[in-house]
Amino acid sequence: MGSLDGRVVLITGAGRGIGREEALFFAAEGAQVVVNDPGVAIDGTGGDAGVAAEVVEEITARGGQAVANTDSVADWDGARRMVETALESFGDLHAVVNNATIERNQGLADLPEEDFDAVLAVKLKGTFAVTRWAARHWRERHRAGIRIDRAVVNTSSGSGLLNPLPTQASYAAGNAGVAALTTVAALELGRYGVRVNCVSPSMARTRLTRTVPGMGQEPPAGRFDPLDPAACAPVAAYLAGPACPLTGQVLSVRGGTVAVNQGWSLGGHIHRDGLWSVEELAEQVRELPVDDPYDKLAQALTGALGTVGRDRLQEMIDALLDQAAPSGTATA
Template identity: 80%
Template sequence: MGSLDGRVALITGAGRGIGCEEALFFAAEGAKVVVNDPGVEIDGSGGDTGVAAKVVEEIVARGGQAVANTDSVADWEGARRMVATAVDAFGDLHVVVNNAAVERNLGLADLGEAEFDDVVAVKLKGTFAVTRWAARHWRERYEAGDRADRAVINTSSGSGLLNPLPTQASYASANAGVAALTTVAALELGRYGVRVNCVSPSMARTRLTLEVPGMGGEPPAEGFDPLHPAAVAPIAAYLASAACPRTGQVLSVRGGTVTVNQGWTAGPAVHRDGPWTVAELAEELGAVPMEDPYDRLAEALGGALGVSGREQLQGMINALLDRR
């Protein structure tokens, strides 16, 4: 008996990478799966309907149940159709996993408006759109007396939450927005029996991360590969299971480590009764320690790069920004 027996799950971006591994794992755990993926390239161009179909074929060959959907999450009506696909094919929808993403890695000074918008449209607007249409279905079911457990698992990234990666202004911004959306949705949708959580993979080897420093190495010949995208799937499945009590949580996943994030936390403060002057702020805040973004980047990537010095990190950043 699997942990997801009887559950119907819609997984976006499920044709490759983390989404594909989640689809395969969910099906193995007994879920009926809608595999959504338009089969686009990393930057969102092109399209291949065979990408989603291939994952469906693999699930069915293993004895599972799945159907394909090739709509884009950035398309408002497409998001509605993929929710309808789940209901039409399997009679209901219990779980949404928002995994779809595209990337346009350019320095901020070179990133164009359309390139920024495209990334945000898929990652942030797409997460909202699919969740919104699912919420409409779940509200109707709840008001009709259905008290089944429902769950949304959003996908953020270390880029945007913990790792300030240069050239990812659009991707990091969208992922930070997804984490914020998670907490709001958890508060709003709880009244309908819907739990909303977020997984934030870091250092997972996918098409989107192969050019990140430290990610291009060969995987181990045998044993556990901490960078394999399959490491994320069990965490998503746990959050999707009806027995899971968690909601409003953002869980970072890095290999075999799962960290419960606590969002923005209040740090040191300065206070006065009345308005500040610039000189007073300069004196008081000048005595408060500042978290240097270079230190954060060194902590995130230093282990993989074997470097942590500011000059070496700046050299890496310059090399990334020079790729136009």
């Protein structure tokens, strides 16, 4: 008996990386899986139907049940069609795992409008679109008296929640938006028996992260790999399963560590009765404890690079921006 026996699950971006590992794990736990992936490049261009088909073949070869869907989550009707694929193939839909994403990394001053829009269309709008079509089906079933556990598992990232990574303005914004969307959706969809949570992988080795310093190194065979994208799969499966009581939560996953994110929370404060003057604020705000984004980035890189000083960190940021800039464009 698997933890997901009898559950029909739609997983977007399931052809590679974290999504692929989730699809394989969910199927091994007894789920019937819709493997969604248009097979695009990292930047969202191109397409290869064989990417999703290969994962389906791998699942069925192991005795599992799966079908492929190659629609884009950024396509409104495509999002509807992938939900319909689950209903037509397996008769119902119990959980959605929103994993699809793309990256187009450049410094903010060089980032084209179309690149920013493209990333948000997949990461944020795509998460909304698939969830929205699934929610409409679940609302209809709930109104018809069918009261069973349903679940949405969104996917965010340390980039956007914890680790401020230069050149990732669009990617970070999309991931932060997904986390915010998770909490709103949890409050709205609970009336239909739907739980909504989010996993936030941090330092997982995928084709999107292999160029990050330290990410390309793999441990000797047989030793636990904390950067293996498979580390996210059991956490997502738990959140998608009927035994999970959680909703509205964002869980960071880094190797064998699972941590609850507290989101944007109030810290230290100053107060006066009436309006502040600029001069008063200048004096009082300096006493407030604040998080320095340089310190956050340095902490995120410590595991891969050791201790990184501020000057060295700025050199790395400058080099990254120069590398990502369009040919012939100066960033400084």
